[in-house]
Amino acid sequence: MVSVMWFRRDLRLEDNIALSQAFEQSEKLILLFQVNPDQFLKDSMNHAAFFASVQHFKEVIHKRGMHLQILYGDVEESFNALKEKIPDWAEVYFNQDEKGYGKARDDKMRAFFKKNDIQVHSYMDHYLHSAYEIQNNSGELYKVFTPYYNKWIELDKPTPMKVKLDTDKVYKKTLFKENENKLEKLVEEADLDIDYNPGTIAAHEQLEKFIEERLDQYKKERDIPLNEGTSRLSSYLRTGEISIRTVWDAVKNEADSESQKTFLKELCWRDFYHMIYVGHPEQKEKAIKENYAHIRWDNHQESFEKWKQGKTGYPIVDAAMRQMNKTGWMHNRLRMITASFLTKDLLTDWRLGEKYFQKMLIDYDAANNIGGWQWAASTGTDAVPYFRVFNPTTQAERFDPSGEFIRKYIPELKDVKKKYIHAPEKMSTEEQEEAGVLIGSDYPAPIVNHSYARKRAISIFEESKDA
Incomplete structure (x- = not known):
């Protein structure tokens, strides 16, 4: 009798509940990871980093004298191909998902496993x-x-729990060589150009x-x-x-x-x-607070692009966005500042920002990211009140008082004096020349007036609340 250990967001051989049970209860065990192209995000550091970790995990398993099989394609078709190749496959082990895409996939596959007389062993691990x-x-x-x-x-x-690895139980023959080649190509083409140590x-x-x-x-x-x-x-x-x-x-x-x-x-x-x-399984696309489900977002595309590129004219916002674009990671305080700026100052739908973070963050976690965005946008449960709008300048003065973080990611401002680093547009023409940066040319002037934007956001939210 053959069992399958299906890895997902648990790329480790230690302290892994499903893996521990699979080794303990199985006679013959197939270790595998299933790659579903439907989940791919184009030009995504999130995507590139995750599959770099999968490839690294595959190499770790190989060094331990075992083999990680790769399935590639539609999830049900992939497992059907496995069943055809290994007819005596009778049990599957995995650490389950309770939400989002993972839950929908698990529900779908439970029906497949039942239909094919494959016993399911699933665990809460994450x-x-x-x-x-x-x-x-x-x-x-x-x-x-x-x-x-x-x-x-x-x-x-x-x-933490011990996992007793028994390499003799593991199926070591490559079952789908073409799929393993596809994973290698996927990682190679992603070309993760950041400092990533999986x-x-x-x-x-x-x-x-x-x-x-x-x-x-x-x-x-x-x-x-x-x-x-x-x-x-x-x-x-x-x-x-x-x-x-x-x-x-x-x-x-x-x-x-x-x-x-x-x-x-x-x-x-x-x-x-x-x-x-x-x-709230619909929360990726729907505001949790129904009062704010129909906000009249401005969604100005040019402003949204400037926010993504770190060219808003607000140094702390721009430095944060450039940090993420360059490294695939952003400090949590900055995630709040940039999210507040997009949703309140630019009056841009939080869903657009959430999806951009999904694409760029190497630590993207749907629950955390969506929760954070709905918090900043005042649309989520236990969220910041709609009338609390982060002032990006005072936030910068508080959390980057010397401006060194700003200078690190915005080299145009490296010679700007401390008194102007959080509002470089206040420099005179002579001071700009002295600092070697022309505002409006080398570095943008603020694309929105914060005081005006704050009042506008509060008015729009109150309009939605009273509708």
Whole structure:
């Protein structure tokens, strides 16, 4: 009897619930990853980074004396081809999805497995708590973070588990060579031109570095974009190259501190946004707050393009966008600032920004990203009030006071004095010449007046609320 271990967002051989059970219960085991072109994003760093991690994982498995089979194409057709090639395949193991595309795929494939007499073994692995595990006293999912957190923090957390690898059980013959060639070509053509270090070893090194060098200052430093104050574990959690249990356990075992508590609370936000997505499966395309479902967005294409390119004339917004465009990552404080600017200052539909982040972020997680965008746009549950509009200049003065982060990503402004770095348009012609940057030519003037834009946004939101 043959079993299949179907990897998805769990690209690791350690602390993997489905993999552990597959090895423990199977006589013969096929390890595989299924590539579905329908999910591809064109010219996407998100896409390129993820498949670079898949290829790396494949190489890791090979070095351990095993083989990762690759299926390529429509998911049902792929598994049907596998069943035809391996008729005695009778069981499948995987770590399930509770939301979004993954849930729709799992629901579809459960029907396929049942039809083909393949027993399903699925597990909750990607979060500390499943979406339905934490409910209010009425038996409903929470809508507000704080009461959710108060219950969440009191619950016992799962601990890392051992996986007993038995390489003799693994099917080592290549089943679909042409599919493996397609994966290699996919990674090669993606040409990921950023500093990207995939794999479980790199993930553990990053975790250890964070704990040793940054954890004790996390609460103080996490909002400063210039500093390496955050964990930078998000891309590894996104691919599953490290488990959330491993991260929780490592940090929890450190000495109690406010910084430790703050970081662990951030892990709760991850569970919270996952729960929100499960409760609102339409949230990628629909505002959770119905009052704001019909906002009269301006959606000015030229302004949207300038926002994407980092050419709005607001240095902190532009530096943030250029950071993401260049590295595939953006500091969380800057994600809030840029999202607020797009939705409130430019009055551009949050869905457009969410989809651009989906394309560019190497740590893209649908629940977190959608939750963050609906928060900034005031359309989501427990979101920032619509009348709270981030002032990009004062945000920059607070979180990048010297302007060094701005200078790092906007070289045009490298010689601008500190007094003007957050509003370079205020320089006189002589001062611009001295700094070597002409506003409106070398660097754009602000494309919108923030004071006017704030009043406009509040008016538009109030109009939608009262409609």
